[in-house]
Amino acid sequence: MRIHKWRLLRGVAAAILGCTLAAAVAACGESQAQVTLPKKPAHAQLATSAPAPPSTRQMVVAAYENYWQAVNQAFDSRDPATARSILATVVPKSSVSGLLKGMQELWRRNEIAFGAPVFHISSVKLTGPGAAAVHDCIDLSSTGFQNRKTGQITGGLGQSHDYVITTLAREHGRWLVTGAFPVVQSCSY
Numbered sequence: 001m002r003i004h005k006w007r008l009l010r011g012v013a014a015a016i017l018g019c020t021l022a023a024a025v026a027a028c029g030e031s032q033a034q035v036t037l038p039k040k041p042a043h044a045q046l047a048t049s050a051p052a053p054p055s056t057r058q059m060v061v062a063a064y065e066n067y068w069q070a071v072n073q074a075f076d077s078r079d080p081a082t083a084r085s086i087l088a089t090v091v092p093k094s095s096v097s098g099l100l101k102g103m104q105e106l107w108r109r110n111e112i113a114f115g116a117p118v119f120h121i122s123s124v125k126l127t128g129p130g131a132a133a134v135h136d137c138i139d140l141s142s143t144g145f146q147n148r149k150t151g152q153i154t155g156g157l158g159q160s161h162d163y164v165i166t167t168l169a170r171e172h173g174r175w176l177v178t179g180a181f182p183v184v185q186s187c188s189y
Contacts, residue, residue: 057124060132060168063175066090067166068117075103075113092169092176106145111154115143120189130170137187138162163187 054062070090074083083103087096118139125133140158147154163183168175 056126056132060124060134060175061121063090063168064121064134064136064166064177065119067177071099072113072116074099075106078107080104089174090177092171092178095178109154110148111145112148113143114146115140115157117143117157120187122187122189127167132168132170132175134166134168136164136166137189138164161187161189 067090070086074086077083077086080100080103083100084096087099091099120137120139121134122137123135125135127133138158139160140156140162141160143158144156145154146152163185164180165183166180167178169178170176
C-alpha cells in the first residue's frame, strides 16, 4: 500500500511540475503582467552580512587584558623559552628581555604569583596613528607574589584603586603593550 501511495504522489508532483513548466514556456512569448510578491517576514530572511569586525577600542582593550593574562602565564611557566614565546605575543620584541630578566630573578627567589587584576577601564584614547592609551582604575589588591615553599606573601602588586595609564602600539597588525605608568591621582569605579 505504501509503495502505491508513493508512486501516486510522485506522479502528481511530476504532473504539477510538468504543467507549471509548460505554462511558463507558453507564457514566454506573451507579455506578462508585473506581479509584486510580498516581502518575507524578518525572521524568514537570510542573514547576508557578516558580523561587524571589532572596533579599534575593542581590539585595544582585548590586547590590554590579554597582556595581563599572558604575563601571568609566562611567569607561571617558570621556563625562559616558554615565557619568551608568550611575552612576544603581547609586548614589542625589545621589551621581552627586560620582562624575562625580572621573572628569572623572582624564580631564583622561589616566588610564585597569585591573584588576577580586576579591570575598571575608564577610557581608551587613540593618541596617534597606531598608538593608544588605556586609562584604568585597576584593582590589584588581591595580586602579588609569595614564596613557593612557605606560602609567605613576599609582595603585592598594588591596591584596590590604582590609576594606571597603559600605552599600546600597533605593530605587524597586533596591539602590543609598550608601557604602564601609575598616576598619582585617586580614581573610582
